[in-house]
Amino acid sequence: MAQLTLERLTKDFGPIRAVDGVTLTVENGEFLALLGPSGCGKTTILRLIAGFERPTSGRVLFDETVMSGPGVHVAPEQRRVGIVFQSYALWPHMSVADNVGYPLRVAGVNARDRREPVLDALTTVGLESLAARRPADLSGGQRQRVALARCLVMKPRILLFDEPLANLDVHLRAAMQDEFVDLHRKTRTTIVYITHDQAEAMAMADRIAVMSDGRIEQAAAPETLYDQPETPMVGNFIGEGVIVEATLTQAPVEGHGRARVFGHECTVRAGNRVTRGPVRLCLRPEALRPDDGHGFVATVRRTSYRGGIYAVEATAGGAEVPVRLWLRRPPAIGQTLRIAVDDGWVIPSV
Numbered sequence: 001m002a003q004l005t006l007e008r009l010t011k012d013f014g015p016i017r018a019v020d021g022v023t024l025t026v027e028n029g030e031f032l033a034l035l036g037p038s039g040c041g042k043t044t045i046l047r048l049i050a051g052f053e054r055p056t057s058g059r060v061l062f063d064e065t066v067m068s069g070p071g072v073h074v075a076p077e078q079r080r081v082g083i084v085f086q087s088y089a090l091w092p093h094m095s096v097a098d099n100v101g102y103p104l105r106v107a108g109v110n111a112r113d114r115r116e117p118v119l120d121a122l123t124t125v126g127l128e129s130l131a132a133r134r135p136a137d138l139s140g141g142q143r144q145r146v147a148l149a150r151c152l153v154m155k156p157r158i159l160l161f162d163e164p165l166a167n168l169d170v171h172l173r174a175a176m177q178d179e180f181v182d183l184h185r186k187t188r189t190t191i192v193y194i195t196h197d198q199a200e201a202m203a204m205a206d207r208i209a210v211m212s213d214g215r216i217e218q219a220a221a222p223e224t225l226y227d228q229p230e231t232p233m234v235g236n237f238i239g240e241g242v243i244v245e246a247t248l249t250q251a252p253v254e255g256h257g258r259a260r261v262f263g264h265e266c267t268v269r270a271g272n273r274v275t276r277g278p279v280r281l282c283l284r285p286e287a288l289r290p291d292d293g294h295g296f297v298a299t300v301r302r303t304s305y306r307g308g309i310y311a312v313e314a315t316a317g318g319a320e321v322p323v324r325l326w327l328r329r330p331p332a333i334g335q336t337l338r339i340a341v342d343d344g345w346v347i348p349s350v
């Protein structure tokens with residue numbers, strides 16, 4: 001197990017800057033999710049950590065040891081990282097046990113000495129009873145667990161996951177998420193887990209680094225990302241937030257100020273550095289509610305049933321700004337609502 005440090009890490013592919021000055025520390029034993037839209041550089045960061053790519057500039061360190069940097073490049077097989085992809089890449093002609101023992105065999109460990117670590121790894125993922133099966137006779141989730149056991153058998157210092165559950169159905173995904181969290185609890189291995197699914201990141205990770213265009217927008221605990229997004233992109237990407245223009249009419253005192261949004265006065269949360277004047281406000285669906293007496297005027301554009309509630313998209317203000325809220329009964333399309341704001345967060349970035 002190791003602490004992972006990325007220092008001003010940059011990777012260019014010709015004219016494309018895939019990773020752009022990323023600085024990040026993943027603590028020993030931490031479960032960090034790298035979250036971001038397609039093409040933002042997640043896999044490239046993972047390949048840089050594993051040593052499959054050399055950085056254009058910057059450094060990768062495991063604890064105090066430089067793995068990649070100017071004049072240094074430790075080979076992937078010497079880094080002791082385990083990687084799990086969405087394709088399992090198991091050998092079809094080998095049993096489960098032989099697949100799991102394969103990395104040890106390649107490393108020159110004889111059959112007798114392989115037996116115990118293989119059984120340990122299979123036990124950790126709950127597959128000890130299936131050791132003699134072939135991959136073809138397993139379910140998708142079981143195959144993914146074999147791939148995981150094959151990583152664990154090498155006692156990795158860092159475990160890297162690249163969207164390992166992308167191929168599985170919703171129910172199996174949820175079950176596997178629980179298993180990954182259990183595995184992390186049991187082994188306390190440092191984990192970097194790539195996903196573009198924010199619900200998955202929130203459910204599993206101690207901390208989430210949100211990426212966009214090769215950069216890290218914000219790295220924080222899931223609750224902090226949700227309640228206090230630092231940039232509009234994070235507010236938008238996490239938790240169906242919408243970002244609207246507003247005016248801060250009263251500077252924050254102990255975290256709360258007053259704002260005017262679409263002509264409606266409301267109390268909002270803000271950091272102490274925020275000053276009066278134009279601001280951008282992050283509004284969550286659950287913080288908006290219909291209120292006949294107060295609130296701003298919005299027109300319903302779309303509704304979709306989410307089981308128990310309807311997600312409603314409405315537009316507000318002369319500029320036709322979209323907002324989202326949840327209602328128990330579906331409003332009619334084109335209907336006018338008055339919406340009160342119970343809570344909002346002032347985005348601190350300029």
Ligand SMILES: Nc1ncnc2c1ncn2[C@@H]1O[C@H](COP(=O)(O)OP(=O)(O)OP(=O)(O)O)[C@@H](O)[C@H]1O
Binds near residue numbers: 018036041043045196
């Ligand atoms: N070997 C390569 N040669 C050229 N460009 C590359 C190479 N690898 C990645 N890129 C580019 O770098 C950028 C980041 O790619 P990367 O695979 O890291 O994204 P990602 O966040 O993992 O996306 P996804 O969620 O779709 O897997 C993209 O624009 C991609 O086209």
Ligand SMILES: [Mg+2]
Binds near residue numbers: 042043044
């Ligand atoms: Mg990728």
